[in-house]
Amino acid sequence: MTYPKRMALLMLLDCLLTMMSLLMGQLIVGNHLPMTPTRWILLFCVLVVGHYLMSFGYRLYKKAWAYASIGELVAILKIVTLSIVATSLVQWLFTHRLSLRFFAVTWMVQLFLIGTSRFLWRISRDTYIQGRKQKQRTLIIGAGSAGTMVARQLLNNKGAELQPMGFIDDDHKKQRLHFLGLPVLGGVAAIETIVEHYDVQNVVIAIPSLSRKKLNAIFQECLKTKAKTQIIPRLEDLVTGKVSVNQFRDVEVEDLLGRDPVELDMAKISDDVTGKTVLVTGAGGSIGSELCRQLSHFQPKRLVLLGHGENSIYSIEMELKDYCMKREIELVSVIADLQDRQRIEAVIATYRPHVIYHAAAHKHVPLMEANPEEAVKNNIIGTLNVARAASLSKVETFVLISSDKAVKPTSVMGATKRLAEMLIQHLDATSQTTFVAVRFGNVLGSRGSVIPLFKKQIEKGGPVTVTHPDMIRYFMTIPEASRLVIQAGALAKGGEIFILDMGEPVKIVDLAKNLIQLSGNQIEEIGITYTGVRPGEKLFEELLTEEEVHEEQIFPKIYIGKATGVYLPEIEQIIGGYAALDQTALKERLVQLANHKVSASLVSVSS
Template sequence: MTYQKRIPLLMLLDSVIVLFSIYVGFFILHPYFDFYYSKLLFISSLILLISHHIFAFRYHLYHRAWEYASVGELVAITKAVTFSILTAAVAQLIGVGDVYIRVLFLTWMLHMLLIGGSRFSWRMYRDRYIKPKNEKIRTLIVGAGSGGTTVARQLLHNQDVDQEPVAFVDDDPKKYMLEMYGIKVCGTIEDIPKVVDECRIANIIIAIPSLSKKDVRRIYEICSQTEAEIKIMPLLEDVMTGKVEVSALRNVEVEDLLGREPVELDIGSISDSVTGKTVLVTGAGGSIGSEICRQICTFTPKEIILLGHGEYSIYNTDMELRQQYGEHINIIPVIADIQDREKMLEVMEQYKPNVVYHAAAHKHVPLMEANPREAVKNNIFGTKNVAEAADAFDVDTFVLVSTDKAVNPPNVMGATKRIAEMIIQNMAKVSSTKFVAVRFGNVLGSRGSVIPLFKKQIAAGGPVTVTHPDMTRYFMTIPEASRLVIQAGTLAQGGEVFVLDMGEPVKIADLAKNLITLSGYSIEEIGIEYTGIRPGEKMYEELLNENEVQREQVFPKIHVGKAEPLDRRDLYCMINNLLDRSNKDLKNILIETANSKGSRRLQIVK
């Protein structure tokens, strides 16, 4: 029914109800009335009719979708009816000096019953008799709390979705066998396989937005024992920040199973160091660099310089940030190579940034084993160029994005990153700029990481290639890694190497298995092929040696390790002669320097 037709019909219906209510109420209480009373009745009914329509428009009774009526609509009806009755009472008091309370009270009850009944009857008819054309998918909701009931309500009221909630499971014993929206709590989370079988469930929704990563893994493992498709509510932080609605469902991602609990930011200290300032991010087109840019922009810096060598990647980051933040932040894309020392000095002189986040680097271990000279030029000389340019133009804080592969490195990539740490540690001793490094493990979904590779292999039908069944790595998400980098800038005193408490390492083979099942395949269908450890790879990564880790943290889940770098003169003498060496000698010198006595041991300090 069109808007133009619906409003007059509802107004006509309400007019009949209003007049019927007051006349019936009057006749019930005053069966023998004379002309005087009929005149009063006429005036009262006219005032009640006019006031009802006024308050009906005020509370949008003619503009609501009554097929979705709930408590909010009932409150609106109550307000409109009550205020129209009060208006009639005031009119009676002014006109005849008396209020016929019993008549008006009876009229109010009839009015509520008929107006409410006329509206809610349409919803009842729609829910009971108007069935969708296609049969809906029987769905189990894990969690009968606020999140689960919200999902259930949305699925029940939206006829366009193809899912029908038929059961809840919840670990709260007080909810067992209770019904929400006509849906019964049939057991606990451990009972999921039984409930799926008994209720013929084809779809499972994990609807507890506050779940820890550990609990998500436990529930997913139980759900995986069934053949039902598994979905999950959005992350709690996305719901709280308004990015998505609580009922927006998504597939379970590998980040949900292998990610850790997120590090909470000290918003105040970050705002003080970033808001209204000029920020430069090198490698701004990369996975970490672009995410640093996104999170920095939420704190509204004065301007942000996106520096990178890849034209297309910088273009993508620039366009994304301009679309969301362009009205409030001056976004400046700069195509430049950090190996170009003069260009780095020129950029620092032109924009005079307050904070520099140095995320540009070569990071692929096997590729750098084959190309050690390029790793040296980018990771060592590039870092040296940017750091010295920052020092020359009085940057407040310089944050180097480092890696767990810089700990006792047996490979070129890790060695060059450790030497880059040494450079900024030496710079911290002689500069007014606060130079720090941030060290973390593998980043889920970053370019060159195993996740995109595994996804491509699965899409191609397999097999998924894993180097060794026992190989383990530490993992974190791209947003978490970026948060750590930003937070480190606020904690910096100068010369620190910040290390995140990475939790427990994860087997790469387990990661591959989870990704296969998340993609809707069995391990047997895709297969896993073990190819052997590649040149330069460790079986187990290290963040710090076990004896070096203490309970003290400078920030929740953040330690700071202070490594003694080589003496500045010795370090720079070694660096200046690197490119004159052969590839074989170059590898040996890099690894020997990175593992030298001055840098082998890290001491955790408060």
């Protein structure tokens, strides 16, 4: 129906209902107010005209009554009240008599008739649509502002497939109350019972400020049921307007294993980054690309993306291009091989960065066991080339991205990362550049990590392969790791090895089980197979050796390790002669040196 036709229909309806309200008012009051035909017609005309004027003033005829709520009811109340008051004043001016009883009855009848006519529109539409479409019964966890917003959106969105039927909330003050007509049925501990009793098909977790630990506890309760569990978007996405509150998403492993975000020292980071040139090596990788995203928010003058793979560098360049252009950040993409010393020196001399984040590395443990020469070339020689070029160009700060596998390393990858740490500690003692390393564990979803592998195995129907039932690892989300790396760089004084607090370690088999259940499958259906520990792997990782332990945090979630020795002559021997060693001898030499199991003169470095 077109708008003019719709408005004409509503105006005619209001005219008839106004006439009925006057007649019923006269009928109920009786002879208390003598009414001549002329006087009655006058009151009717005044009341109808007053109603129309107020309706246009409050845009009553533009409201979508299929979605009417309290706001529309308040508007009707104001319109009817003001039109009745205006009509009573007209009667008093012409007759000097006023029947409050008559107008009170007329007001109540008119309010009831007009209000009912509008809300019957919504009720009939709701009944019609619900009769046509069978919706999934949905339980909302959280009866706060976000939860009630979700419920309102689902109730108003008639195209939604979910039908809210109640809330779950641990707040005892809310239990047994009704919000938007929906009851609070109990606390989190009662989820399994409530889902079964009310035949719930969907559960929506609607608490944006929920801690990761609490979310995990709620999710474990939801796993006891057969209902599909979803969660509202992340708080930052809601605040920035990227998504609306009713755009639910599946619970992800990052939600369960990640930790609550830490507030960064924005002023200190801005001093180091804003308005300056920043270079990121390995800018196309998981950590490197996220570093570039995070750094772009701090308004550097120039952001240099350096990498060896042209496709990955092109991808992050295209992602950041519009954002950097709007904020007048010069974005430079450089394709270069870290092992080409002259090329690296030329790049750094050309752009003269104030800060370098060295994220480029070979990090896959079994692959590096099979190719130790490449680990030496990339992780040691590549790091040395970039670090020396930084020193020559008097770069202010150089931040090495290291790994927990550098602690008591048993693998080639871990050993080369530990030797890279030693190199930058040595250079810090002999250079004007401030050199530091940042050490952390596995990042969720990074390339080559276990999570993408598990997801692919689950998609294929299983089984999921786990090396050992007791294998544990530390995990951190890519954005959190990148933010803390930037913060650690801002805290650098020189020679430190910063260690990021990785929280509690996670059993890989538990991670596999979570991923299977998050995908909507049963563990028994997919299955878990143990394949044995791979070459170079340890059952558990550490972030500090006994000699490095320094318990005090210098910033939330950031520790600093105590200074250790540097075997510079032996590292130089490996760099100069690794090609002459067979793979077995090279691996043994790397691991021995990284674990300080050689007799050599020790060059001390103080932090």
